[in-house]
Amino acid sequence: MTQFVIPVIHSIFDGAALIATVLGEYSIQQPYSCKLYKRGLNDTYLVETEGENYILRVYRRSWHNKEEIDFELELLAFLHQQQQPIAYPIARTDGNFTTEVLAPEGVRYASVFSYAPGYAVNEKLDHKQSYTLGEVLAKIHQTLNKFQSSFSRPVLNNEYLLDWSILKIKSLYQDRAKDINYFQQQIEIIKSQLLEIKLSLLAPEYGICVGDVHSGNAHFTKQNQPTLFDFDQCGYGWRAFDIAKFLHAAMKMKIDITVRHSFIEGYQAIRQLNETEIASIPIFIKAAHIWVMGISANAVDDVLAYGWFDNDWLDGRLSMLRDFE
Structure with a gap:
């Protein structure tokens, strides 16, 4: 044999x-x-x-x-x-x-x-927990303004969040040229919008982001004290992206809009967002959506099997992106 x-x-x-x-x-x-x-x-x-x-x-x-x-x-x-x-x-x-x-x-x-004490609340996140999570993220952002590292990390910029992602998505859906073109058009719109509002590249608007803060990546104790974990997607970027990433995950979990707003209120209780940052959040929600798709597509073979990426997968994410518009 x-x-x-x-x-x-x-x-x-x-x-x-x-x-x-x-x-x-x-x-x-x-x-x-x-x-x-x-x-x-x-x-x-x-x-x-x-x-x-x-x-x-x-x-x-x-x-x-x-x-x-x-x-x-x-x-x-x-x-x-x-x-x-x-x-x-x-x-x-x-x-x-x-x-x-x-x-x-x-x-x-x-x-x-x-081990983070407590438990993950996921889609059961309530107003108080959401507010507290927003406060914690703002405090982490402030603390990280003092952090310096001798190691490198990918920057959460247009090239990484958008251009890298569309290459990964395109490789799986070569037969969906019309839809891939739509994604590419949205990427160009996002880039144009971000360029137009002119976000600062200085702290506190810019700095290290956690990259994936949401109610599934934190445990809450019975006293509603959170502990955050999974900084696997951290990197230098605009802090408003971290807020948008939370909102994107919360929308996918169908968390009530008033609970989502509590997160922003909690964040602003520690650090007030300026008008430019607030205007950028809806744009970054779309960028986060495309980036998450790219991360998933990049995991083909060693985490997610090719068959997972059927037409229904792409259709569902196209629908969400259109909703974000």
Whole structure:
């Protein structure tokens, strides 16, 4: 019988093996369980010990390089030092935040994070929680004005949010030329609108953004105290984009408009948005929509199978984009 050696695109690690190898490098209690909790842009494991729980993230090989990962972890460590409510990285015994793992597809990196107390509310987000989440984001933005990193990270600009995304989408829908042209037209409109309103490239309007703040990426305690996690999409950009990203996710979850407005009210209780920033939010909602599509399209093969991107997928997102207009 002929045997073939076939390349692996994306492997899933065994939890027990991670306990025996990777987790022994961190200053935590001996885990008794490590289970795959969520598979997305990265693989997320729930690590349980007698004292407390942790999150182990194994970064996807084709998503972020080591430099970009180091930027995120350094940023989170800084926010933790500044007493911001975020899930922070746990250092290894040698002081580093990542462990290099040789997977069948190549080198991948693993990191351990504190477990955010409470629970995710998702579409059940209420006015108070939304307001508090807005306050926390504004405080994080203010805190990050003081952050400096020696590592690089993609800038959340037109080229990355829009041009990169349409290339990924186009590669999957070559038979939908009319619809791809519509996306391209919308991208040119977005660029033109942003150029017209002339956003500043200085703080506080511009700086490091979290990239994916929403009610599924925060846990709330019974006292409604939030802890944010998943800064995997962070980068330098306009802060109004962070607000638009929240609104985009909330609209997809069909969260009531008054609850969405509470988020903006909470943000402005800490930092008042100027007229230009407010005018940019609807534009950035469309940009966020296209970027999320691009991120999904980029995950073909190693996260999302090609068959996931059928005509219904594109039709649904076209409909949402037209609604945003």
